[in-house]
Amino acid sequence: MQTMVSAVLSFIILAQSFSVSLADFLHIPDLINHYEYHQETFGDDVFTFLNKHYGELKAQHDTENQEEREDHEKLPTGHQHSCVHTAVVFLGTEVFESDYKSIPADQTSANYFYHDTYNFSVVTGIFQPPKNV
Numbered sequence: 001m002q003t004m005v006s007a008v009l010s011f012i013i014l015a016q017s018f019s020v021s022l023a024d025f026l027h028i029p030d031l032i033n034h035y036e037y038h039q040e041t042f043g044d045d046v047f048t049f050l051n052k053h054y055g056e057l058k059a060q061h062d063t064e065n066q067e068e069r070e071d072h073e074k075l076p077t078g079h080q081h082s083c084v085h086t087a088v089v090f091l092g093t094e095v096f097e098s099d100y101k102s103i104p105a106d107q108t109s110a111n112y113f114y115h116d117t118y119n120f121s122v123v124t125g126i127f128q129p130p131k132n133v
Contacts, residue, residue: 024076
């Protein structure tokens with residue numbers, strides 16, 4: 001499970017380094033439909049289509065085809081967004097097991113109401129509960 005979570009987080013960080021967000025994956029059907037339009041109208045192959053929308057011919061293609069402007073806004077382009085989402089994940093390997101303890105006889109006085117009924121295997125000395133002396 002820890003390996004799977006690490007792999008997913010690594011993939012998300014890699015995709016964000018290429019300016020690809022999860023919203024861009026939702027626009028893949030629009031990209032395919034626009035490619036089919038270019039293939040029927042202009043006879044473009046895949047490389048020419050990508051070059052017109054993401055490569056050297058982008059500026060020329062944008063000035064030539066003003067009627068396609070609405071279709072171009074739906075394409076996945078790696079927009080830079082101003083909002084930032086941060087995921088903080090702590091994956092620990094220690095397992096905390098609790099054991100029930102019996103209440104010691106010296107903690108059963110009438111004026112002492114604290115009962116230490118749990119015992120954690122990993123507890124440091126600074127975080128000990130108060131003791132009845």
